[in-house]
Amino acid sequence: MIENNTKGSSMFRGKEGQNYLFPFILVCSLFFLWGFAHALLDVLNAHFQEILQISKARSALVQFALYGGYFVMGIPAGLIIKKYGYKKGIVFGLLVFAIGAFLFYPATLIRTFLPFLIALFVIACGLTCLETAANPYTTVLGPSKSGARRINLAQSFNGLGWILGPLLGGLLLFSDEGDPFAALATPYIGIGIVVLLIAVLFVRTPLPQISAGEDDSLSTKEAAQLNKKSRFRDLLKHPLFIFAVIAQFFYVAGQTGIGSFFINYVIEVRPDISHLQASQILAFGGMGLFMVGRISGSYIMKYFNPKKLLAIYALINVLLMVVVVMGLGMISVVCLFVSYFFMSIMYPTIFAVGISGLKENTEKGSSLIVMAVAGGAVIPMLMGRIADISSMTTGFIVPLVCFVVIFIFGLSKMKN
Numbered sequence: 001m002i003e004n005n006t007k008g009s010s011m012f013r014g015k016e017g018q019n020y021l022f023p024f025i026l027v028c029s030l031f032f033l034w035g036f037a038h039a040l041l042d043v044l045n046a047h048f049q050e051i052l053q054i055s056k057a058r059s060a061l062v063q064f065a066l067y068g069g070y071f072v073m074g075i076p077a078g079l080i081i082k083k084y085g086y087k088k089g090i091v092f093g094l095l096v097f098a099i100g101a102f103l104f105y106p107a108t109l110i111r112t113f114l115p116f117l118i119a120l121f122v123i124a125c126g127l128t129c130l131e132t133a134a135n136p137y138t139t140v141l142g143p144s145k146s147g148a149r150r151i152n153l154a155q156s157f158n159g160l161g162w163i164l165g166p167l168l169g170g171l172l173l174f175s176d177e178g179d180p181f182a183a184l185a186t187p188y189i190g191i192g193i194v195v196l197l198i199a200v201l202f203v204r205t206p207l208p209q210i211s212a213g214e215d216d217s218l219s220t221k222e223a224a225q226l227n228k229k230s231r232f233r234d235l236l237k238h239p240l241f242i243f244a245v246i247a248q249f250f251y252v253a254g255q256t257g258i259g260s261f262f263i264n265y266v267i268e269v270r271p272d273i274s275h276l277q278a279s280q281i282l283a284f285g286g287m288g289l290f291m292v293g294r295i296s297g298s299y300i301m302k303y304f305n306p307k308k309l310l311a312i313y314a315l316i317n318v319l320l321m322v323v324v325v326m327g328l329g330m331i332s333v334v335c336l337f338v339s340y341f342f343m344s345i346m347y348p349t350i351f352a353v354g355i356s357g358l359k360e361n362t363e364k365g366s367s368l369i370v371m372a373v374a375g376g377a378v379i380p381m382l383m384g385r386i387a388d389i390s391s392m393t394t395g396f397i398v399p400l401v402c403f404v405v406i407f408i409f410g411l412s413k414m415k416n
Helices: 008-010 021-051 061-084 084-104 106-112 113-139 144-173 181-202 220-228 232-239 239-260 262-269 275-300 306-326 330-343 346-355 359-390 399-413
Strands: none
Touching: 008 021, 008 084, 008 144, 008 239, 021 084, 021 113, 021 144, 021 181, 021 239, 021 275, 061 084, 061 113, 061 239, 061 359, 084 106, 084 181, 084 275, 106 181, 106 220, 106 306, 106 359, 113 346, 113 359, 144 181, 144 262, 144 275, 144 346, 220 346, 232 330, 239 262, 239 330, 239 346, 239 359, 239 399, 262 275, 262 306, 306 330, 306 399, 346 399, 359 399
């Protein structure tokens, strides 16, 4: 039996004393990569509105392509990881991610919207494999009781990617020099090269073969027998998991909607702020607080129930969105980027709470929770349509409703 499992290095030790710190660090690089890729979308959204002269609702097809890829690839990713293991699933995801990134180059030559959407869809298929593998993998790289803390700590690196994405994207895409289409190729070719290098590192590094179906009370043989009996329909027996899928849908919907139209909102309520300045506010203000929230959240969960903390953060974001919808100039802008701090723990906490206790169904459950990010494909289009008809401030009623759902999830007494 492991003692003091929430203190010091024991957070990364297996039930037989194995040290999982280095594998954890390596997996953290994946969180950075998809954070960067997702954050770059928030800049792309505004950039496509400018260079293609399209409406806010149509520009939201950027999110539809990415999160639609998550929905399509969700179940296949779970099956791949279930059959071939975490390591091969991660390498496969990295290779698909790289292919999608390199597709941006021919898309910049064609100069129409569809090729960019196809490239983003391919990237999403790769990211789905990475998230389906990496999220549950972090929860089993040590004692089960500290799983929520580990996934929040790993997601802190995701926050670093969210900072650098709009910062570098804004500098490259909103500069007044050069071809605006050609500028799109530079960040994605760079991403593709980095992703391939990380894929090589994963191939050459031995990783512990851990089944997410294992727990401290099961032997390896017992866990293997349970894994053979794993079925998707068994997940219907777990009410907390089902609610977690719903909550994750609404979280990603709200977070994506905020990110997609952050720049549009800022320049609407403060016309004196440029696109480049708005992207910098997003990077340092919103995403900076997002990363701080992830790191501090992982620490707070050492002493505070993750689900209750989730409910408190969701309630605060409901109140912040009320001020955002009121459109009070800089006060509302501040509330908008402060909301990133309280969004920070939501995705990993909902994920960890949702898969807890699933045992042999963990990989399948993980793939379905990842599929729930399809909320990010639908809601930005709704927000864009509301903004085109009314105003951008009115559109932020949508994420307000999303945070209400998460608040209810945090208060629920359901169990798996």
